[in-house]
Amino acid sequence: MGMQLVESELYPNQLGSRGDDYVTKPFLPLEVVARIRVHLRRGTIYSSSVLPSEKVFDYGIFSLNRTTGQFHVNHEEVSCPAKEFELLHYFCSHPNRVFTAQQLYEQVWGNMVQGDExxxxxxxxxxxxxxxxxxxxxxxxxxxxxxxxKFIPPYGE
Structure with a gap:
């Protein structure tokens, strides 16, 4: 879902075929900002209904917050490179399931080549x-x- 601003003099019929919105000349910059905010709000509502609601995992001994990008172990923030963070998030999103190294690589890193395991x-x-x-x-x-x-959630430890 993208927003395309189209000048009506050049593309008078584009709203129905490709554009989400248009602004005619002359226009006020505040109107453009207001229209962009509406589209962003729609995008937020759409993405929050489509994306998994589980963005924070808290297991007591460690927590992972995807929204803030924070990883805590025993209530202290721990530095975690991006791919490690994504790997742990993938494990937390799929507890008690077994994955091959190849499956994990494909899910976290993308396409696999020989030796990436x-x-x-x-x-x-x-x-x-x-x-x-x-x-x-x-x-x-x-x-x-x-x-x-396999990731086994450490509940109650």
Whole structure:
């Protein structure tokens, strides 16, 4: 849903075919601003009804807020690179499901080429060091041998 402003003298019939709105000359800048705000408001209403409502995950020992981009472990903000953040968000959005490294790569990074599974393994290792009490014996992001990885929400820990 985009907004296209069309000058009516040049394109008098474009509103029905391609444009969402138009402004005739001469126009007041405040009118343009008001029209843009209306379209933005419509876009916000549309996107909030389409996008998942779960933007904040709080598991007690850690929380992830996609809206603010904050990641807290034991109530302290932790630095988290963008792809690690997106990977953890993907796990939180799909708890207790097993994913192969290839599936995770495709969902978080996009198209996969040979050897990209190592990227997933490295980022999971980094997340475990941030999340787990004992990263060598993970309880939150676990390895399902021969299959992939599973996020187990740490409720009540």
């Amino acid at each position: 190592k990227t997933v393994v490295i980022d999971i290792s980094r997340l475990r060091r941030k999340l787990e009490t004992n990263p060598s014996n993970p309880r939150i992001i676990v390895t399902i041998r021969g299959i992939g990885y």
